[in-house]
Amino acid sequence: MSDQSQYLKSSRLITAHYGEEYEHYYNAVVPPVFMNSLNVFESLDDYYEFDRRDKHKYCYGRVQNPTVRILEDKIGALEHGIGALAFASGMAAATTAVLSVCRAGCHVVCVHNAYGPLKAFLDGYCREHMDISTTYVEGDRLEEFENAVTDNTSLIILESPSSVIFSLQDIRGVKKIAEECNAKIYIDNTFCTPIYQQPLDLGADIVMHTTSKYIGGHSDVIGGMLAVKDPELMEKFLAYRELFGGIVGPMEAWLMIRGLRTMEVRIAKHQETAMEVARFLEGHPKVRKVNYPGLPSHPQYELMKRQQSGNTGLLSFEIDGTAKQAAELAESLKIFKIGVSWGGFESLVFLPHARQTPENCRVLRGDQNIIRIHCGLEGTDALISDLESAFARLFP
């Protein structure tokens, strides 16, 4: 393989060129989709003696695939890890991480604002089938982690910033606490992408992404990723991915490689628009609160600046009105479509707590009327005027 170390100098070079070996595919500037389920061998010895870590040796698509491998090399490099593995969804990546690190009967500490289905997995499957107990913390203060960990804690699950109220956790601080009890730190880095935050450098052990968001970037693919810095963990994830069967398909991997090439320029635009939209909302008389880590009014703005080099296009706000009025506002928007996902080219709106109990809303620190929007790439002026008109219809 040609020397690729020059590409490691910048994230743009990584997304454009790293991990690609033009000489192996007729100098095509875009690598092919290796749409094969298996690779054949010259001899039985060749098969039995090949090293699975060798980039040029493959046996079966559930184990590894050359197109998937390119994606993994890029994400591993962007996250400053020793490598990364791609999965068929963010949840396939997340559950593989939990099941690889946790033993039956162990203890997990998780932030309340972690992704809902991951909490459902901990509270359902892990508790019922593996006797794993989970302690939830808000996670804004390090004392909460100190008080929550036990000698039996194997895993600390973070999501910073979280994706409804955008609360942060001090990753370096949690690292010190995790070291004392020998726990691994898992962090969902989907909001920042590997461009705006590299948690492995701050002390995290496992970085998870759903590539269904900004890495795919076009709302046309579902996928997940785990990046690590510890070779032992990498071996485990590779072995268990093969057994659980969660590898991503080659076509999806190819779409993610394509998404990655423009990710840095896309998220810069998402950020620019989100900042302007956040400022517009902050100045609106009918808005009570705006949650966006890029705003100096965010309670953890200083921590954000220490850990992140940017923010992306997702934010939330609470109107000075009822949950019913919030729903009316969301439904009255024209460009922002109602939908749960984010990270694509399109603007979206959702009321993530509309069906939560008031008690859960207190725990999650967001009222039933909290409105989450994803600022897409349709243009800042168009989005602000869409919001302005919807406010004007609701509060004439």
Ligand SMILES: *Cc1c(COP(=O)(O)O)cnc(C)c1O
């Ligand atoms: C969407 C999402 C996930 C789950 O990813 P899938 O690819 O849908 O499985 C995990 N974490 C966050 C923060 C998400 O937004």
